[in-house]
Amino acid sequence: MADFDAGTEFDRQVQTLVDLGYPGLAGMTDTAFRGLVAPLRGPVLARAATTQPPTGRVPFLLVVSRALVPLEEAVPLTTLVGKSSPGVIERFYAPGELERFVSLKELEVPEADVYVAFDIDRGEEFCGVVPLDALEAVAGRDRTPLTIEEGVAFITHYPQALAKNKCFSLGGSRLGDRRVPALWISKGAPKLGWCWEGNPHTWLGLASAGDRGH
Structure with missing residues (x-):
């Protein structure tokens, strides 16, 4: 595996958010936004990975809450690798x-x-698995499903994570019914939709996280 530098990756993710205009959407200057994010660098470096994980896994994500930048504004900032159509x-x-x-x-x-x-x-191993069963398997590993904001952060920082036949559900955000949010590809762009918790799809896995911090 390739070497991985958590500090460099942290800085890259901050720069990605700045370049996409997140500070302005949050009503902040670039400097103020960087100041908001800066305290997270310590926790990231404290548990830094030293090798790049395999495709489909990443060591950490900087996640912007919908309270700071609404989903309706964050989703259109996402694109697929090599494409320009907004999410x-x-x-x-x-x-x-x-x-x-x-x-x-x-x-x-x-x-x-x-x-x-x-x-x-x-979670591409869960392609073709009923979401409810996938959620149970994830919980059995002491992991938790990604929220919508975390899924948007995933493809914002790693556009290559959303690939043909390797899309993913976001079971960490729910409305209390049978719908499970998901990110997939439509017309050359990311799309945030939902699928039923009891319906498997061959192209839809279930994304998860080890833990979270701030």
């Missing part, structure tokens, strides 16, 4: 409904404007 939100989310898909309490997602999710796996 879209599936029309079958009713107006205002997306905001009601919130993180599960048991995930203990940090109540912070920006936080870190560690040890991310897009």
Whole structure:
């Protein structure tokens, strides 16, 4: 495996967010935004990986909360590798409904404007598996499903994570019904949609995280 430098990767992710215009969307200057994120560098370096994980896994993600930058503004900033079409939100989310898909309490997602999710796996092994069964398997490994914000962060920092037949559900955000949010590819762009928790799809796995910090 290739060597991995967590500090360099942290700086790259910060720069990616700045380049995409996150500070402006958050009503902040670039300097203020960098100052907001800077305290996360310590926790990241404290548990730094030294080797680059295999494809489909990443050591950490800087996750911006929807309270700071709404999903409706963050999703269009995502693109596929080599493509320029902006990410879209599936029309079958009713107006205002997306905001009601919130993180599960048991995930203990940090109540912070920006936080870190560690040890991310897009979960391609769960392609073709019923989401409910995938969620049970993930829980059995002391891991938790990604939230919508974490999924958006995943493809923002690693556009290559969203690939043909290797898309993923985001079971960490739920509305209390049978729908599970998911990210897939449509018309050459990322799309945030949802699928039923009891329906398997050959092209849809279940993404998960090891833990979170702030």
